Amino acid sequence: MSALLRGIVAYPITPFTPQGRIDEELLGSIVEDMVTAGVHAIAPLGSTGVLPYLSDEEREQVAELVIKRVARRVPTLVGVSSLTTARTMYHARFAERLGASAVMIIPMSYWKLSDAEIVAHYDAVAKAISIPIAVYNNPATGGLDLSPAVIAQLLKIPNVTMVKESTGDVNRMHRLVQLCGDDVAFYNGSNPLALAAFVAGARGWCTAAPHIIPHLNIELYDAIQRGDLTTARRSFYRQLPLLQFIVAHGLPRAITAALTMCGKTVGPLRAPLQALAPPHVDELRGILTALNVLPPLG
Numbered sequence: 001m002s003a004l005l006r007g008i009v010a011y012p013i014t015p016f017t018p019q020g021r022i023d024e025e026l027l028g029s030i031v032e033d034m035v036t037a038g039v040h041a042i043a044p045l046g047s048t049g050v051l052p053y054l055s056d057e058e059r060e061q062v063a064e065l066v067i068k069r070v071a072r073r074v075p076t077l078v079g080v081s082s083l084t085t086a087r088t089m090y091h092a093r094f095a096e097r098l099g100a101s102a103v104m105i106i107p108m109s110y111w112k113l114s115d116a117e118i119v120a121h122y123d124a125v126a127k128a129i130s131i132p133i134a135v136y137n138n139p140a141t142g143g144l145d146l147s148p149a150v151i152a153q154l155l156k157i158p159n160v161t162m163v164k165e166s167t168g169d170v171n172r173m174h175r176l177v178q179l180c181g182d183d184v185a186f187y188n189g190s191n192p193l194a195l196a197a198f199v200a201g202a203r204g205w206c207t208a209a210p211h212i213i214p215h216l217n218i219e220l221y222d223a224i225q226r227g228d229l230t231t232a233r234r235s236f237y238r239q240l241p242l243l244q245f246i247v248a249h250g251l252p253r254a255i256t257a258a259l260t261m262c263g264k265t266v267g268p269l270r271a272p273l274q275a276l277a278p279p280h281v282d283e284l285r286g287i288l289t290a291l292n293v294l295p296p297l298g
Contacts, residue, residue: 005075005102005134005162006203007040008217009187010210011048013255014062016267022061023267030211030264031069037214040204040221042070043104045079047141048208048251052108053270056087060094067098075101077134081142083108085121089128096129103129104164106136107144115150119157126157133159138166138189148175155180164189164206170196177201191243195236198224208251212258212293213239241287249280257281261294 012030015023031042044066045051045059054062063078070076078100080091092103105125107118126133135154139145145167146154154160165172166189173186177200187204188197194205198221209217216239223232246254252269257276259266261284269275276284288294 005041005077005185005187007205007221008210008214009041009043009077009204009206010034010039010214011043011046011206011208011251012066013208013211013252013259013266014045014049014054014058016270018267020268020270022058022065024061024065026264026266027062027065028069030259030266031066034210034214035070035073037210038218039074039210039214041075041077041101042066043077043079043206046104046206046208047138048255049079050252050270050273051079051081053273056091059091063091063095063100064098067095067100072099077102077104079104079106079136080125081106081108081136083110085124088121089125092125092129092133096131100131102132102134102162104134104136106138106142107146108142109144113144115153118144118146118150119153122154122160123157126159130159132161133157134162134164134187135160136164136166136189137172138164140166148172148179151176152179155184161185162187165197166190166206168193170200173197173200173202191247192240194220194243195232198232199229207243208246208255209239209243211255212262212288213242213291216291239291242291245284245287249276249284254284257284258288258293261285261288 015026017023078095080103082088095103137146163186168190188202189206220235253276
């Protein structure tokens with residue numbers, strides 16, 4: 001699977017109805033638009049999909065809907081993280097039964113976990129399923145920072161085959177290659193680092209940007225594949241203001257606001273998350289106008 005999961009890995013938002021329920025029709029439409037645009041994989045239940053704010057039943061609802069809608073046209077990477085190992089195993093098994101191509105796990109804990117506890121957590125889940133597992137390192141959201149040495153340990157577990165690195169430090173990726181060899185399957189999870197990560201050897205870019213600019217995201221990847229760094233740089237710097245914005249203001253807030261501007265109302269954010277503040281909405285509108293996503297005002 002790690003050899004198959006390449007390119008733009010799109011992370012759909014989880015939309016809600018005004019009553020606060022999962023908007024299945026809109027979620028299906030968002031996923032369909034991403035697949036039709038040409039992204040290379042779909043990853044429901046990530047940070048953009050507000051995984052920690054969903055009940056178990058809602059998580060199952062999202063996973064089932066997305067996997068059915070994708071219908072194996074591209075791989076699916078399903079977020080299954082939970083506070084306990086038992087619940088993570090439960091969600092991983094559920095995703096496997098649905099036909100997920102792979103699952104992604106970020107350690108989630110109230111107490112800081114020891115390295116041994118982290119390794120045991122992944123090992124237990126790996127033994128419970130047969131599909132590949134992606135290690136997700138994002139200390140900004142998970143509160144735990146997995147060192148390259150710990151990640152190298154995790155990659156020794158038979159079906160732990162991929163790493164999504166979201167610290168924003170490209171040196172982490174270089175160190176991982178030093179520890180694990182040139183063929184380590186790592187993926188960039190830091191939007192503003194996309195170009196540097198691809199140059200460092202990332203197999204893919206995990207991003208919410210395909211909600212808005214899938215053509216530019218794919219253009220960057222295609223240019224990298226051709227070895228055309230001039231086009232890659234031009235494409236990257238064109239989309240960089242949006243990439244920086246969605247990270248700075250929170251993926252669910254920023255993507256919700258951007259989709260609303262584009263005519264797709266994805267419903268209220270789940271409290272305690274709140275909508276993007278008006279001054280930031282105006283800033284985002286300017287960015288989208290410059291990208292020709294929105295027409296000029298007036």
